[in-house]
Structure formats: structure tokens, C-alpha cells
Amino acid sequence: MPKGKRKGKSDRGRFDGSLHTSDDDSFNDNNSVISNYSENKSVEEGEDNEEYVQEQFEDKLIEMLDGLNQKSSQGRINCIQTLRKALIKKYVPNFVRERHFTICDSIEKSLKKGGGLEKSAAAELAPVISLQLGEEDAGEMVDKTLRPLLITAACDASVGVGARAKCCHALGMMGFLSGSQLGDVLSLMQNLETIFSGSYLKGDGSIPNITSEVANLHAAALSAWTLLLTNMPPGSLTDLIDTKTLPSLEQLSELLESPHLEVRLTAGEALALIFEEGRKDNSEFADDFAIFITEVFKKLATDSHKYRAKKDRKQQRATFRDILSFIEDDIVPDVQVKFGREILVLDTWARRKQYEALCSVLGPGINLHLGENDLLRDIFEITAPIVQAHDAPAHAQQHLERCRKRLLNAAAFKARTISRAKNRDKRSDF
Structure with missing residues (x-):
């Protein structure tokens, strides 16, 4: 009998949630559960191969x-x-x-x-x-x-x-x-405000002493609150602030005095978005407050305090320069996002906030979802058709066909390797 450790039943087929794959593997590793794969399986047609990969x-x-x-x-x-x-x-x-x-x-x-x-x-x-x-x-x-x-x-x-x-x-x-419904959204926004209100100034006007971890929590709650603000019905923002359903501009401006960068940046974005929505209904929205907040933004846009990290100062100055430009001149820097053959233009604070939030959820998968996910395409009003391979010139089609064949051959080779490896394991156990 050959010596050595035999594989027990508990060692086979056990899944602990980890996948040892790279981005290019698409989960085609040696732990594949595909069984009875025939070496003679035809992969001549792209649709068959796609179905195999999908399965x-x-x-x-x-x-x-x-x-x-x-x-x-x-x-x-x-x-x-x-x-x-x-x-x-x-x-x-x-x-x-x-x-x-x-x-x-x-x-x-x-x-x-x-x-x-x-x-x-x-x-x-x-x-x-x-x-x-x-x-x-x-x-x-x-x-x-x-x-x-x-x-x-x-x-x-x-x-x-x-x-x-x-x-x-x-x-x-x-x-x-x-x-x-608006009522459900407002209720959720009020729950979030109970969290980030911990960064408001105290009753005596002093700045609350909180840790960086708690500050990140307050910034997360304020960021979520700001994202929900982009869904407000047109014309409702002024009434909601006047009736104190939403926090006042003065309360939100207190967050700009926070010693924590994330709270300051998120508060600045929230104020910029409020001004953007308010000016859609009234071009003179909160003009008196705008004079005051402009001075605050100017200080933050030129902040050179040495006790702040150099990277933090650079990020803060860049962000508040953009916000200041919007408050004074109604200018929002255009940001273009390329995905596939299409381009998404982020030309408002609302769109910038929505895209930033989606990036935090999807990470590198944002481009794929922008191209295929109907919900995201509706949100950003992406109506341009996706250019298919048959719309390309003849020489481009030939190049695509050669690439497709190489990929099919590679997939077939990998499938054969996996199948043979399984058979070798069974023979060694026997």
C-alpha cells in the first residue's frame, strides 16, 4: 500500500467562501464543480461557450x-x-x-x-x-x-x-x-440626521470632541442623507427646510468646523447640492446665507494649516474650490466617465453624488453595470445605443473574430485541463 495522507470525504467539495482566482479567471479554477465534461464538447459557436461559462x-x-x-x-x-x-x-x-x-x-x-x-x-x-x-x-x-x-x-x-x-x-x-414615497424617505433622512447631528456644535458653541472612527460614522450618515436629497421632488426643498423637516443651512454649516476632513468635505457637498436644488426653483435662493457661507468656503479653499496632513489639505482645497465656484458663479466642473464606447457626463452636483455613491458600492464593476444595468442607465439617462461588433468596419470585424477564436480555444484548453486533473486525482486515490 502506498504511504501518504489520503483525502477524506470532508476534504472534498467543502466551500468556505474563498475563491483563489484572479480577475481574468472568471471563477474557472481547479475547485470547479463542473463534472462529466466531455473532451469532445464542441466550442465552435460563441453562444455555446458563453452558455458554458454562464453555467x-x-x-x-x-x-x-x-x-x-x-x-x-x-x-x-x-x-x-x-x-x-x-x-x-x-x-x-x-x-x-x-x-x-x-x-x-x-x-x-x-x-x-x-x-x-x-x-x-x-x-x-x-x-x-x-x-x-x-x-x-x-x-x-x-x-x-x-x-x-x-x-x-x-x-x-x-x-x-x-x-x-x-x-x-x-x-x-x-x-x-x-x-x-416622500414620507418614507423623509423618515429615513431624519434617522440619519440623529446620527450625524453628533458633529453639530454644542450648545455653548464649542466643537464636540469625537474620535476619527465616530467621525467616519457621522460622515457616512451625512453622505447617505445627501444621496437621498437628490431624490427630492422639484419645489419641495425650500418648504421642507422652512418647516424644519430638514436641518437648516446654519446647522449644516456647523459641520464645516469639524476637525475631521471627511465630515467637512461631506458637509460642503451637501450644502452645494442644497443650493443647486434650491436655485432650480428660485434663482435668489438663500442669498443672505450665501454671502456668509462664501467666506467660510474661501477659508477652507485656501487652508494652509500645518497641523493638517499635506494630502488632506490638497484634497480639501480642491473640493472647496469647486464648491466656491458653484456658489459664486453657478459653475460645476464637468467630469466625463468613459465606459466602452459611451461617455457619461457628470455636470451637476446631484449626478456627481449619485455616481460617487454607486462607485463606493460597485467599485471596478461600475463600468460593466453602466453598460448593461437598465436601472443605472435610467438614472443617468443614458440613451445612446451600444455599438455592436457588426456595426464596426470590415477589418475591425476580422480582428474581433480572431480574438473570439483565441478566447474559445483558450476556454476549451482550460476545460480539458480541469477535466484531466480531476481524473488524475481519482486514479491516485484509487
């Missing part, structure tokens, strides 16, 4: 979903994080729609009973599910189910500060995507 990808997703119910907390966290990364890299609304009950139930359990790290992971996954589902009934159901739990966790002082900040970001994005 392999969905098999991996199913493994992750199965791992969400394991007893190990770290294993659940790994599965949640891996599932989130996979759904960022690929737009699969049909797959998510068919299993949204299972995913939503797992997120709900993690938010209720999980520790700080598990709550953070679940809060990061929640808005990705909403982005995959779009404006469907399933997306609204996910928002209604998870919103109370996210609010509870965000406002619970016993929960870790980092997890609370993730819940604030999730609340802002899901509230923005859901298109809820």
Missing part, C-alpha cells in the same frame, strides 16, 4: 448561497463577501430574482444575530442585491424587509462603529434606488 459561474454562486447557512461565522462572512464580489463583476438579474428570498433571508439573519464583521458584510451585500434587481417588485420587497434592520443596527450604540457606517451607506443607496 459555471452560476454553479459557483449556488455554492456561495449554500455556504451562507453554515455554522461558522467566519465561513458565512467569507461567503457573503465572495458573493458580493461576484455580483459586482457580473450582471445576473435573472439569477438573483429567482433566489432573492434566500439571499434576503441570509442577510436578515446576519443583521440580527451576526457580530460586527458579519453585520458589515451583510450591509455591503444588501445594496448590490438592490442594484441587480432594479425597480422590480422583488427589489422593493428587499428594501422593505431589510430597511428596519439596517436602521436598528445603524442607530444602535452597542454595535461597532464600522458596522454602523456600512449600514448607513446601505440605507442611503437602497433608499435612493427604491423610489419610496
